[in-house]
Amino acid sequence: xxxxxxxxxxxxxxxxxxxxxxxxxxxxxxxxxxxxxxxxxxxxxxxxxxxxxxxxxxxxxxxxxxxxxxxxxxxxxxxxxxxxxxxxxxxxxxxxxxxxxxxxxxxxxxxxxxxxxxxxxxxxxxxxxxxxxxxxxxxxxx
Numbered sequence: 001x002x003x004x005x006x007x008x009x010x011x012x013x014x015x016x017x018x019x020x021x022x023x024x025x026x027x028x029x030x031x032x033x034x035x036x037x038x039x040x041x042x043x044x045x046x047x048x049x050x051x052x053x054x055x056x057x058x059x060x061x062x063x064x065x066x067x068x069x070x071x072x073x074x075x076x077x078x079x080x081x082x083x084x085x086x087x088x089x090x091x092x093x094x095x096x097x098x099x100x101x102x103x104x105x106x107x108x109x110x111x112x113x114x115x116x117x118x119x120x121x122x123x124x125x126x127x128x129x130x131x132x133x134x135x136x137x138x139x140x141x142x
Contacts, residue, residue, distance in 0.1 A: 009033040013068055022064045025057060029068075037069045037102040043093050052092040053126070059087050062116035062129030065102035070112035070133035073104070080112055080133040087129040096121035100129075110135050 009032035018027060025046055031038035039061060046057040063085055070080035098118050105113040116129040 009037070009072060012072060016068070016071070018064055018068070021060060025060055027061055027064055029065075032068070032072070034069065034073045034107070035104065037065045039065050039100050039102075040097045041100070042097050043095050047094075051094055053094070053098065055087065055089050055127075058089060058098070058118050058127040059085060059129060061098065061100045061118060062087060062102070062127070063131055065100050065116050066114035066129070066131035067133060069102050069104070069114055070131075070135065073107050073112055074135045077138055078135055079138040080135045082131055083134045084132040085129065087127055089127045091120065091124055091126040093120040093126050098126060105130070108135075 010029060013029050013032045026042045027039050029037065029039045041057065041061045043053045046054055048054045063082060067080060067082055074080045098120055100116045100118045102114050102116045105115055112133045112135060114131050116131070117125060118127040118129065120126050
C-alpha cells in the first residue's frame with residue numbers, strides 16, 4: 001500500500017468524521033485505505049466496573065474501522081451500512097491503548113466484509129471482530 005493511498009484515505013476519513021460516539025471514546029485513525037485501516041483507542045475511560053476494557057468498546061472500535069473502510073470502498077454516491085457484527089474477546093486490556101487493524105475479507109458491489117483484530121500495547125490479541133456492510137445507493141437530498 002502506498003503512502004499516497006494512506007494519506008488520501010486519512011484525508012477522506014477526517015473530512016467525513018467518525019461520529020460522536022467514536023470521538024467520545026477517543027478513537028483515532030492512524031492509517032486508512034481500502035486494503036488496511038488502523039485505529040487506536042485508550043483503555044482509560046472505556047472500562048467496565050472491574051477495570052477491564054468494556055467488550056462493547058472493542059466492538060465500537062471494530063465497527064468504526066469496518067464501516068468507514070466499507071464506505072471508502074463503496075465510493076461516491078454509495079453508502080455502506082452495517083447488517084451484521086460479531087466479536088470474540090480473548091484477552092482483557094486494563095491500561096494503555098488498544099489498536100485495531102481492519103482488513104477486508106470480501107469487497108463486492110453490494111456487500112463488504114471486514115475483519116478487525118484488536119491488540120493491546122504488548123501486541124497480544126484481545127478481540128477479533130467481523131462486520132458485514134450492505135452497500136447501496138446513497139439517499140438523494142430532498
